[in-house]
C-alpha cells in the first residue's frame with residue numbers, strides 16, 4: 001500500500017485551487033517570481049562558516065529567517081516539489097552560476113543523504129532533487145554524485161547538541177557502489193539544506209577524506225542566525 005502524505009495532498013489541492021504566490025513579494029503565479037529570484041540571487045553571499053577541521057571550507061547562503069530559509073522550511077514541511085526546484089534555481093543562480101565555467105566543471109556535488117524515514121514521509125529525497133536540478137541547470141558542468149549514503153536512521157530534529165554529535169557519527173557512510181579513485185582530486189562539495197551545529201556535515205567531510213578525497217567543502221543553503229546580537233559600535237552616524 002502506498003503511504004499518502006496528507007500534508008502534501010492538502011497543499012497540492014490548495015495549490016490547484018489557488019495558484020501559488022511568490023514567497024518574496026506575494027504576486028500570484030509562481031513560488032518565486034522572476035524579480036524576487038533575481039534580487040535574492042544577485043544579493044546572495046556565500047558566507048564562510050569555517051575554514052579548518054575536516055572541511056576545507058564550509059559556506060552558507062542565507063539565514064533561516066530570510067525568504068530562502070523560509071522556503072526551505074515550507075518545502076520540507078509540506079514536501080512541495082515546485083518549491084524545492086525554485087530553491088535549487090536560486091542556489092544555482094546565486095552561487096554556482098557566479099563561478100567560472102572551469103570551476104563549475106571541477107565541482108562534484110554530493111547531496112547530504114536524507115533519512116529513509118523522512119524520504120518516506122515526504123515522498124521525495126529533497127537534497128538529491130536539489131542537487132539533480134543544479135546539475136541540470138548547469139548543463140551538466142556540475143556533476144551530482146551520491147558519494148554518501150545513509151547508515152542508520154536517526155532523525156536530528158529536537159535532539160540536543162551532544163546527542164546530535166553522537167548521531168552524526170552514525171548517520172552517514174560512504175556509498176560503496178562508487179569508485180572513489182575517480183573523485184580523488186575533484187572539488188567535492190557536500191550540499192545540505194540547513195547548517196545547525198555542523199556536526200553532520202563535518203562528519204560527512206571526515207568520512208570522504210578518509211575515503212581518499214583530498215578537498216572536501218560544505219555548502220549549506222541556510223543557517224540559524226547567531227543567538228547573540230553583534231556588538232554595535234556607537235557614534236558612527238554623522
Ligand SMILES: [Zn+2]
Pocket residue numbers: 022023024025026027032033034035036037
Ligand atoms: Zn516576487
